[in-house]
Amino acid sequence: MSAIFLSASVPLVGRGSYHETANPFLIQCAVRELVIAVIRQHKIVWGGHPAITPMIWSICEDLGVDYSGSVVLYQSRFFEDRYPEENDRFHNVVFTDAVPDDRDASLLLMRERMLSRDDLVAAVFIGGMEGVEAEHELFRQFHPAAKVLPVPSPGGAALNLAKDQGYFADADLGDVDFAQLFHTHLALNIQGAVS
Numbered sequence: 001m002s003a004i005f006l007s008a009s010v011p012l013v014g015r016g017s018y019h020e021t022a023n024p025f026l027i028q029c030a031v032r033e034l035v036i037a038v039i040r041q042h043k044i045v046w047g048g049h050p051a052i053t054p055m056i057w058s059i060c061e062d063l064g065v066d067y068s069g070s071v072v073l074y075q076s077r078f079f080e081d082r083y084p085e086e087n088d089r090f091h092n093v094v095f096t097d098a099v100p101d102d103r104d105a106s107l108l109l110m111r112e113r114m115l116s117r118d119d120l121v122a123a124v125f126i127g128g129m130e131g132v133e134a135e136h137e138l139f140r141q142f143h144p145a146a147k148v149l150p151v152p153s154p155g156g157a158a159l160n161l162a163k164d165q166g167y168f169a170d171a172d173l174g175d176v177d178f179a180q181l182f183h184t185h186l187a188l189n190i191q192g193a194v195s
Contacts, residue, residue, distance in 0.1 A: 001074070003043040003119045006034065007135040008126035008149045010051040011156045018129045021155030026176060027127035028055060030151050033178035034124055035040070035059045038186070040068050042121070047114055047135070048075035048083065048093070057089055068092050074114040077107035084090055111135055122147035125158040132157035149185045151178065 010027055011018035031052065035044060039060070046052060053073065060067055073090050075083060078098035096113050099105035115138045123139045123146065125132050136157075140148065152162035152173040162168050168175075175181060 001043055001069075002042075002121045003045045004034075004038050005076050005115065005120050005123040005132065005139060006031070006046040006052075006126070006136075007123065007132045007139075008043055008046070008052050008158075009049045009128045009131060009156075011127060018127075018156045018160075020163070021159050022127055023154050024127075026154035027051075027156070029176070030126045030154050030178045031074050032059050034126070034182055036063065037179060037182040039063065040067050043070060043072055043119070045072045045114060045117065045120065046074070046075055046112060047131075048079070050082070053090075074110055076106045076110040078103060107131070107134075111138050112137050115139050120146060122149065124182075124186075125150040125161055127154045127156035127158055129157055130180060133161065136161055147186060149182075151181065 003128040008027065008031055010024045011022040013019050027115070027143065031086055032055070035056065036059070038044065044056070046056065056071060062171070067090050067169050071090065071092070073093045074096065075093050075097060076096050094122065098107060111170040115135065125136055136150070139146070150161035150165070150167055152159045152168055159173065162173060
């Protein structure tokens with residue numbers, strides 16, 4: 001089964017200006033619509049985040065989806081004392097080593113392992129801060145021919161990517177029909193292939 005990488009977070013005040021354009025409700029809606037659109041056809045791979053991991057767990061519960069075959073959660077041991085409680089519900093968490101006293105190096109180690117997977121066929125970016133930008137750059141390095149979809153309307157780093165990289169015309173930056181967006185841009189069909 002192929003996999004789609006999800007890079008998402010809810011921007012925090014004090015971490016750049018990402019929060020100025022971010023809409024946490026739309027971030028949640030976009031994550032939910034992505035999971036609904038792809039979970040039965042593709043695995044979803046993401047790096048553990050305290051705002052996103054509980055969302056994924058809740059959505060999988062609502063859909064009655066078996067986590068072990070449908071999602072893969074990556075988590076750096078650097079954040080071991082701050083894991084969301086939902087981590088315990090996923091039995092397929094891939095833990096990466098912590099680099100002692102180095103948050104950035106620990107994150108890079110996790111991201112390189114996560115994004116070097118050979119089953120990734122697309123990446124979706126929603127909301128986020130500098131981590132979304134870093135994951136976009138790494139994903140493009142590991143998978144230069146794969147589909148990349150920054151979702152602009154929830155704001156944050158994904159909006160910046162959509163504007164700066166020219167992924168969307170200005171008229172489409174505010175589109176909140178996430179289901180249509182994913183079906184159109186990920187080219188999902190009834191066989192589940194992503195083109």
